[in-house]
Structures are given as structure tokens and as C-alpha cells.
Amino acid sequence: MLAVVPAYNEAATVGRVVAGLRRSVPGFDVLVVDDGSTDATGTVAERAGAQVLRLPFNLGIGGAVQAGFAYARENGYDYMVQVDGDGQHKPEEIPKLIAAMTDDPALDMVCGSRFLSAERGYPAPISRRTGIHIFAFLLSRIIRQRVSDPTSGFRLYNRRAIGLFARDYPHDYPEVEAVLMVHYHRLRMSEVPVEMLLRGGGVSSIRSGKSVYYMIKVLLAIFVGLARARPVPEPGDRAPVAASQGI
Amino acid sequence: MELRIQLLSILASGFLLIVVLELVRRRAFLERYAILWLFSALVLLALSVWRDGLEDIASLVGIAYPPNALFLIAFGFVLILLLHFSLAVSKLSDQTKVLAQKVALLEHRQAATERRARSRAGRESERELEPIGRER
Numbered sequence: 001m002l003a004v005v006p007a008y009n010e011a012a013t014v015g016r017v018v019a020g021l022r023r024s025v026p027g028f029d030v031l032v033v034d035d036g037s038t039d040a041t042g043t044v045a046e047r048a049g050a051q052v053l054r055l056p057f058n059l060g061i062g063g064a065v066q067a068g069f070a071y072a073r074e075n076g077y078d079y080m081v082q083v084d085g086d087g088q089h090k091p092e093e094i095p096k097l098i099a100a101m102t103d104d105p106a107l108d109m110v111c112g113s114r115f116l117s118a119e120r121g122y123p124a125p126i127s128r129r130t131g132i133h134i135f136a137f138l139l140s141r142i143i144r145q146r147v148s149d150p151t152s153g154f155r156l157y158n159r160r161a162i163g164l165f166a167r168d169y170p171h172d173y174p175e176v177e178a179v180l181m182v183h184y185h186r187l188r189m190s191e192v193p194v195e196m197l198l199r200g201g202g203v204s205s206i207r208s209g210k211s212v213y214y215m216i217k218v219l220l221a222i223f224v225g226l227a228r229a230r231p232v233p234e235p236g237d238r239a240p241v242a243a244s245q246g247i
Numbered sequence: 248m249e250l251r252i253q254l255l256s257i258l259a260s261g262f263l264l265i266v267v268l269e270l271v272r273r274r275a276f277l278e279r280y281a282i283l284w285l286f287s288a289l290v291l292l293a294l295s296v297w298r299d300g301l302e303d304i305a306s307l308v309g310i311a312y313p314p315n316a317l318f319l320i321a322f323g324f325v326l327i328l329l330l331h332f333s334l335a336v337s338k339l340s341d342q343t344k345v346l347a348q349k350v351a352l353l354e355h356r357q358a359a360t361e362r363r364a365r366s367r368a369g370r371e372s373e374r375e376l377e378p379i380g381r382e383r
Contacts, residue, residue, distance in 0.1 A: 033351075051355065052355070053351045053352065053355050054351055054354065054355075055347050055348070055350075055351045056347050056350050056351065057347060059344055059347055059348075063344045063347065063348065066344075066348060067347075067348040067351055067352070070348055070352060071352060071355075074352065171344075
């Protein structure tokens with residue numbers, strides 16, 4: 001079992017995240033994917049006892065997480081949990097994800113959702129919550145299954161999901177599209193309520209000024225996804241990224 | 248079509264053709280880009296020189312002023328080239344992403360191998376040193 005922590009300039013928090021993972025889920029190997037950080041993220045993670053995958057330059061969250069999937073597949077892990085490097089996901093909640101997957105072995109992906117627990121709302125600004133709810137509404141209609149928190153990056157994957165995403169994972173804001181991919185590849189997913197904290201430090205990959213752009217892009221991705229323009233190649237298919245052969 | 252604009256378009260497309268040919272000669276292009284550029288430059292030059300042809304094309308599609316047809320065609324080429332470059336750039340960035348991930352994975356594996364080799368070497372040298380230690 002592998003815990004993957006994508007981190008871009010999260011030196012302030014990544015050490016705590018790694019320590020928390022080792023304490024809460026000692027059975028998991030911890031892999032920090034240092035996405036071309038310019039600060040000490042990689043060193044801090046190593047000192048905290050994690051394996052560190054250093055990307056030679058910044059690929060963005062999608063590319064970093066996909067490197068984690070590739071590592072999980074290469075090393076034959078059966079389960080992989082994804083935890084943000086900024087400390088907003090609580091490692092103590094991972095057993096909840098695992099429990100959901102062991103309860104229903106047909107599940108390929110289990111997502112931690114901020115909006116399912118009744119006790120306490122997620123203390124995020126209203127603009128971000130509205131955006132998330134719009135995606136949630138659309139996705140729930142498309143995949144005909146309730147999705148309450150499609151932007152959550154707190155997820156547990158089994159071997160099939162790892163294999164799928166190691167081959168193809170969306171680029172820039174991948175979580176929403178990943179839900180669609182799971183649906184189109186006939187994998188099954190579910191959500192469990194978890195608590196999340198607000199970011200512990202660093203800068204979110206979604207800055208407020210970019211949130212409109214983010215909305216538009218993800219909406220576009222959803223509708224393009226509807227037309228199924230992102231096929232994952234099966235053995236024997238044409239390569240998706242091949243050297244071009246003339247104009 | 249007035250002579251001045253014809254001269255100007257011949258000069259401009261001739262210049263483009265020369266630049267493209269020179270770049271091809273220096274092998275600055277991959278062939279697949281060279282072909283597209285050469286084709287564009289040749290068509291533009293041909294239509295600048297061959298006045299009747301351009302006028303026929305213009306009246307065929309209802310353009311009153313023939314040089315505008317030339318601009319339209321040039322614009323079409325530019326659009327195709329741009330689209331082509333967007334495709335090429337997307338493909339390249341995807342390939343770069345895969346390469347970056349592979350590099351990181353390989354680096355990680357190599358570091359682990361080196362660590363193992365070093366600790367094995369360390370154990371072996373300890374074994375060699377042991378008897379000496381006892382002698383003392």
C-alpha cells in the first residue's frame with residue numbers, strides 16, 4: 001500500500017503530512033512527488049522519512065499525481081491513497097477510505113468528501129463552495145450517481161484504478177475529469193464523509209484570480225469528456241503520443 | 248489589379264520563398280514543416296504573378312478587389328500553420344511530461360540501487376577489517 005503526496009513548494013507543511021501518515025497508517029509506504037519545487041520540499045520530505053520522487057521541472061498537479069500512479073504500478077502496489085501536501089487532508093481519516101473499499105470490493109476509487117458529513121460544514125469561501133457544487137451537480141447528472149465533492153484530491157485507488165490513471169491522467173485540474181474517466185471505463189467509485197482543514201500553508205494551485213478560468217476549463221473538460229475524446233489506449237491501439245509522421 | 252500592389256505581393260511572397268528555401272537549405276526545419284511553408288510560399292508567389300488566375304478566383308468567390316483574395320488565401324495558410332503548431336506543441340508537452348515522469352522514476356530507482364550497493368560494500372569492508380581489529 002502506498003500513500004502519494006504531490007507537493008509543489010510545500011516545505012512548510014510536507015514534513016508534518018509525512019509524519020502524520022507514518023503515524024496514522026504505518027502500513028503505507030509514503031511517496032512524496034516533488035513537482036519541481038524551488039524550496040526544500042524534497043529534502044524536508046526525505047528527512048521526515050518519505051521516499052521522494054523529484055520531477056525535473058514543474059508539471060502541475062496532474063503530471064505529479066500521475067508520476068505517483070506510475071510509481072505505484074511499477075512497484076506493484078495494490079492500493080494507493082492520494083493526500084495533498086498542504087496538510088488539508090487528515091491522515092487519521094485514511095482508515096475510513098480503506099474501510100469503504102474493503103466493505104465493497106467492487107469499488108475501484110473511494111473519495112473523501114467534505115460535504116457529506118452533517119456535523120460541520122467545510123470552512124471554505126462561498127465562491128469556492130459554489131463552484132464545487134456546480135461541478136458536483138453536473139457530474140452527478142452525467143454519471144447518474146451522487147458525487148458531492150468532485151474536486152477532492154483525498155482518494156484511495158485500487159489496482160485497476162492505478163493502472164488506468166498511470167496510463168492516462170488529466171492534465172491541469174485533474175480530479176473532476178478523473179471522476180468522468182472512472183465512469184467511462186466502467187470502474188466504480190463512491191464517497192465517504194471526511195473532515196478537511198483549510199490549507200496549512202503554501203499557495204493553493206487554485207488561486208482566486210484564476211478561479212473563473214478554472215471553472216471554464218473544468219466545465220469544458222466535462223463537456224468534452226461527454227463526447228469521449230480522451231480514450232486510454234488499449235494494447236494494440238495507436239499510440240496517443242507518437243512522433244508525428246508528416247503534416 | 249493595380250501594378251503597384253502586384254509588385255508588392257510578388258516581392259513579399261518572393262521574399263518569403265527565399266527565406267523558406269534558405270532555412271530548408273540550412274536544415275533549420277524538419278521536413279514536415281518545410282513542406283507546408285514551401286507550399287504556402289509557392290502558391291502565394293504563383294498567384295501574385297499569375298494575375299488572371301487570381302482575378303478568376305476572386306470573381307468566383309465574389310471578392311471585388313482581387314488582392315483581397317490573395318490576403319484571404321495567405322490568412323488561410325497562416326490559420327492552418329497555427330493549428331498545426333498548436334497540435335505539435337500539445338503533443339510535445341505531453342511527451343515532455345512522460346519523459347519528466349520517467350526521469351524522476353529512473354533517478355529514484357538509481358539512487359536506491361546506489362544506496363544498496365554502498366551499504367553492501369560497507370558490510371564487506373567491515374568484514375575485511377575485522378581480523379585486523381582483533382589482532383590489535
